[in-house]
Amino acid sequence: MTTVSIIGSGIMATALTWPLAHNGHEIRLVGTHLDREIIDSIKSTGVHPNLDLKVPDAVTPYQLEDAPAAFEGAELVMSGVNSFGVEWAGQQLAGLLRPGQKVLAIAKGMVAADNGDLSILPDVLAAQVPEDLRNSVTWSAIAGPSIAGELAVERHTCVVFTSRTGEVLDELAATFRTPYYHIWTSTDFVGVEVCAAMKNCYALGIGFAEGVLNALGGREGRYRNYNFAAALFAQGAREMFDMMGILGGDTMTPSWLPGVGDEWVTAAGGRNVKVGGLIGEGMRFSEAKASMPGVTLEGAAAIEVIGRALSPLTDRGVIGKGQFPLLRHLYEVIGLDQPLDLPWDQFFDGVGAGLSSGFANEIRRETGD
Amino acid sequence: MTTVSIIGSGIMATALTWPLAHNGHEIRLVGTHLDREIIDSIKSTGVHPNLDLKVPDAVTPYQLEDAPAAFEGAELVMSGVNSFGVEWAGQQLAGLLRPGQKVLAIAKGMVAADNGDLSILPDVLAAQVPEDLRNSVTWSAIAGPSIAGELAVERHTCVVFTSRTGEVLDELAATFRTPYYHIWTSTDFVGVEVCAAMKNCYALGIGFAEGVLNALGGREGRYRNYNFAAALFAQGAREMFDMMGILGGDTMTPSWLPGVGDEWVTAAGGRNVKVGGLIGEGMRFSEAKASMPGVTLEGAAAIEVIGRALSPLTDRGVIGKGQFPLLRHLYEVIGLDQPLDLPWDQFFDGVGAGLSSGFANEIRRETGD
Numbered sequence: 062m063t064t065v066s067i068i069g070s071g072i073m074a075t076a077l078t079w080p081l082a083h084n085g086h087e088i089r090l091v092g093t094h095l096d097r098e099i100i101d102s103i104k105s106t107g108v109h110p111n112l113d114l115k116v117p118d119a120v121t122p123y124q125l126e127d128a129p130a131a132f133e134g135a136e137l138v139m140s141g142v143n144s145f146g147v148e149w150a151g152q153q154l155a156g157l158l159r160p161g162q163k164v165l166a167i168a169k170g171m172v173a174a175d176n177g178d179l180s181i182l183p184d185v186l187a188a189q190v191p192e193d194l195r196n197s198v199t200w201s202a203i204a205g206p207s208i209a210g211e212l213a214v215e216r217h218t219c220v221v222f223t224s225r226t227g228e229v230l231d232e233l234a235a236t237f238r239t240p241y242y243h244i245w246t247s248t249d250f251v252g253v254e255v256c257a258a259m260k261n262c263y264a265l266g267i268g269f270a271e272g273v274l275n276a277l278g279g280r281e282g283r284y285r286n287y288n289f290a291a292a293l294f295a296q297g298a299r300e301m302f303d304m305m306g307i308l309g310g311d312t313m314t315p316s317w318l319p320g321v322g323d324e325w326v327t328a329a330g331g332r333n334v335k336v337g338g339l340i341g342e343g344m345r346f347s348e349a350k351a352s353m354p355g356v357t358l359e360g361a362a363a364i365e366v367i368g369r370a371l372s373p374l375t376d377r378g379v380i381g382k383g384q385f386p387l388l389r390h391l392y393e394v395i396g397l398d399q400p401l402d403l404p405w406d407q408f409f410d411g412v413g414a415g416l417s418s419g420f421a422n423e424i425r426r427e428t429g430d
Numbered sequence: 431m432t433t434v435s436i437i438g439s440g441i442m443a444t445a446l447t448w449p450l451a452h453n454g455h456e457i458r459l460v461g462t463h464l465d466r467e468i469i470d471s472i473k474s475t476g477v478h479p480n481l482d483l484k485v486p487d488a489v490t491p492y493q494l495e496d497a498p499a500a501f502e503g504a505e506l507v508m509s510g511v512n513s514f515g516v517e518w519a520g521q522q523l524a525g526l527l528r529p530g531q532k533v534l535a536i537a538k539g540m541v542a543a544d545n546g547d548l549s550i551l552p553d554v555l556a557a558q559v560p561e562d563l564r565n566s567v568t569w570s571a572i573a574g575p576s577i578a579g580e581l582a583v584e585r586h587t588c589v590v591f592t593s594r595t596g597e598v599l600d601e602l603a604a605t606f607r608t609p610y611y612h613i614w615t616s617t618d619f620v621g622v623e624v625c626a627a628m629k630n631c632y633a634l635g636i637g638f639a640e641g642v643l644n645a646l647g648g649r650e651g652r653y654r655n656y657n658f659a660a661a662l663f664a665q666g667a668r669e670m671f672d673m674m675g676i677l678g679g680d681t682m683t684p685s686w687l688p689g690v691g692d693e694w695v696t697a698a699g700g701r702n703v704k705v706g707g708l709i710g711e712g713m714r715f716s717e718a719k720a721s722m723p724g725v726t727l728e729g730a731a732a733i734e735v736i737g738r739a740l741s742p743l744t745d746r747g748v749i750g751k752g753q754f755p756l757l758r759h760l761y762e763v764i765g766l767d768q769p770l771d772l773p774w775d776q777f778f779d780g781v782g783a784g785l786s787s788g789f790a791n792e793i794r795r796e797t798g799d
Binding site for chain 2: 113206207208210211212213214216217218219234238243244245274283284285286287288289290291292294295296298299302313315316317318320321322323325326329330403405406408409412
């Protein structure tokens, strides 16, 4: 039995308590300052109000001020906050972590320096912790297609645990693996996390398709806009593959669960897809966002961060001018509030570019094969 | 202006007359023996009954017996039949083709020899034509995500024209390209066509997810079965990548429109997804098929062909025992009428296999890089 302490009691962090409870572990779930009502609800009724499910009996809820007690003797520590809370969570962990613990993070996103250099979120989390302590624990993360509520109701879910070293991953996977929670591992920490961040961008873009259809008056029509969405899906995949060569991820990481798998599930619905739909109908992002008050949009935030970085990266010659045409336009739409006007003919290296062979060669060149 | 003669007047062949008409070409649409009512309808009212749309004025309909007149002087010849009609269409073309013509095919599928060797459909089409004539024309095909009706109502559609040589592709693309029909080219004829066939298999499998959800009583519930579907989508993508190394396709062809793009659009709906849903609910394939009388199931047919080939290919050592676990199970379900029982832990090289790095190395090894 492992003692697991989790900081952050949002839906994904809480959903992960189901496989942990299934395996007989002790779980201490600590709410952030934004989670007070969630923890109150679990304390009084056992129900997580956003999941609308009673959490497993093995879960003990804690308010933030009780975090030191909740972390006492933990072997596994999870950062359960979303991308907006990673720095804060790292600052909390700086005072709560103990040498020898295993840290596992779930936020999906990246941060960018002014010069465009991109960092993965687990590294941002770790950077908040003093170096000695940081190096005395292990840092890992979960990625791949997993809608929280589906995991909590024990639907088959296939994910990837990732870290720079393999040994801890086998231990973590064994802690979580159940007959419905299928876990693979990857030591391509950068590649997996880059995919996790980028798919949020493209899922918002795929949402344009339904909105454009509505604007054409096709909401109730026989013919949908799936060709349009599929092309955006494919260009998104292409750009994830392209980013591997630039940031040092494994060439093939976008090809399975962390890339196209997670892109698929994220495009299947949610708030980012909805805001994409409103933009497709003709709204500017500022209007679409204003129509959804209080809603956090991780996809839009990822576009602002990664999309903004493309310009300095281009200026520095790190990426080519013709690369990432979809993400560049997503940034124009989300970051600069410009109208939607997809650059179709720039996709896939440009119309008529005879992509397939050239792309394969380029990928090989970039990865030094 | 190009004179284009098309054999087969199904929805995809007919949808392609919209971009051709947009560009001012003359189109002669010849029905097969199964298409008599379609041609009668177009002759009398201009309406294609299955598309429920009036075809462009530039289209002249012909019954099959008038095919010789329809092919007189054509520069571009299209095989517009689906995968079930390819041999028949090739036999027709044997008597209709003239040296110097460009042939363009749209069927998606493969055929297998008894020893498991797989052939792409454009090669099956060409094989019906005497060698001298075969070598005096060019053979090309269209692949990528394109639902026929969406193209016909001029929704943005991104596709790939493919052939073994590039020059003819540029000419063909110029003939069809419009502001809504975006065309890329690839000389990876085998890779593109293998993806086109395989995605039909996986789309049927992705359909299981909705049926399994219904069987769980989740039809109206808040939590869907998208994690399940996304994992199947990703494993399908993985198996398309794997097949590239085996059949000689470009490593990266599955990564864009011909692979994950077409897989996405095919999984978005249609008859194959529906039959997958019935199987997911608990029916055997034989029952599901019987409940949909008169419906052609190209995905099921592709599973029977490609899935059956996996066993002799394994016996001959062409593929490994652990490869294609999803397609092998699809064959058990469709070809052998066995109940659904997904081998989750065999996916992605097996649970805990630490796929990512190993997969990339394997791909490089297979392609000799």
